[in-house]
Amino acid sequence: MELAQNIQAVRAKIAQAAADAGRTPGEITLCAATKVQTDETIRAAIAAGVQVCGENRVQELTAHLEAGAYEGAGVHFIGHLQTNKVKQVVGKVELIHSVDSERLLRAIHSQAEKLGIVQDILLEVNIAGEESKGGCSPQEAEELARLTAQLPHVRLRGLMAIPPVSLEIGSNRPYFQAMRQLFVDIKEKMSDNQASIDCLSMGMSGDYADAIAEGSTLVRVGTALFGPRPPMGTPRTDIHK
Numbered sequence: 001m002e003l004a005q006n007i008q009a010v011r012a013k014i015a016q017a018a019a020d021a022g023r024t025p026g027e028i029t030l031c032a033a034t035k036v037q038t039d040e041t042i043r044a045a046i047a048a049g050v051q052v053c054g055e056n057r058v059q060e061l062t063a064h065l066e067a068g069a070y071e072g073a074g075v076h077f078i079g080h081l082q083t084n085k086v087k088q089v090v091g092k093v094e095l096i097h098s099v100d101s102e103r104l105l106r107a108i109h110s111q112a113e114k115l116g117i118v119q120d121i122l123l124e125v126n127i128a129g130e131e132s133k134g135g136c137s138p139q140e141a142e143e144l145a146r147l148t149a150q151l152p153h154v155r156l157r158g159l160m161a162i163p164p165v166s167l168e169i170g171s172n173r174p175y176f177q178a179m180r181q182l183f184v185d186i187k188e189k190m191s192d193n194q195a196s197i198d199c200l201s202m203g204m205s206g207d208y209a210d211a212i213a214e215g216s217t218l219v220r221v222g223t224a225l226f227g228p229r230p231p232m233g234t235p236r237t238d239i240h241k
């Protein structure tokens with residue numbers, strides 16, 4: 001099956017990129033970006049070795065959870081999250097990648113508190129300063145990181161970024177470098193929970209090898225595993241919203 005071959009190929013490329021950077025492949029998590037995929041495809045991906053699925057839309061997440069489609073894998077939420085939808089996500093996923101405002105952070109915290117759990121989160125940084133995109137500024141990320149230290153029901157695990165669609169090989173490397181530096185800076189400043197800050201989520205189908213070269217610990221890959229997505233009535237650049 002093509003899907004199994006694609007997974008093999010992506011894993012091999014991850015291993016090669018890691019080796020080239022003097023890293024071990026085990027340091028890098030492959031998160032399959034499953035948006036628009038069916039329950040059946042998700043199950044097939046997990047059967048073929050995918051260990052983490054990343055979901056973008058709350059509606060799809062809920063439907064796949066109800067169908068038990070993720071059984072055997074971890075689930076992350078990687079899409080933009082509205083404050084009024086946190087109930088459908090907090091406690092249902094291992095990691096929320098897209099925390100980018102104090103309001104959202106506090107909403108996640110209060111829902112986690114209600115459930116009596118600790119929700120793992122990443123802060124999403126708009127590293128290229130693109131107007132059309134979610135994510136906070138690097139400065140805000142430092143402030144939000146400090147705030148997490150006062151919120152016992154969230155645990156900061158690291159940072160996430162979605163740089164511009166890479167049109168040229170290597171064009172996103174400066175953004176990945178900047179993210180890596182910010183990650184190191186924030187980790188150093190967080191005296192309390194340094195050990196739990198271990199995730200730098202960056203790199204997608206077009207640029208994950210470069211992201212790994214610059215220190216990514218988790219790559220979110222959709223197209224390279226599942227093939228091109230059907231058009232959603234939105235331009236390609238809007239897919240990652």
Ligand SMILES: *Cc1c(COP(=O)(O)O)cnc(C)c1O
Pocket residue numbers: 033035056078079162204205206220221222223224239240241
């Ligand atoms: C869709 C998506 C991806 C994967 O994108 P591909 O280019 O298809 O690999 C990664 N991250 C996020 C947040 C996404 O929405």
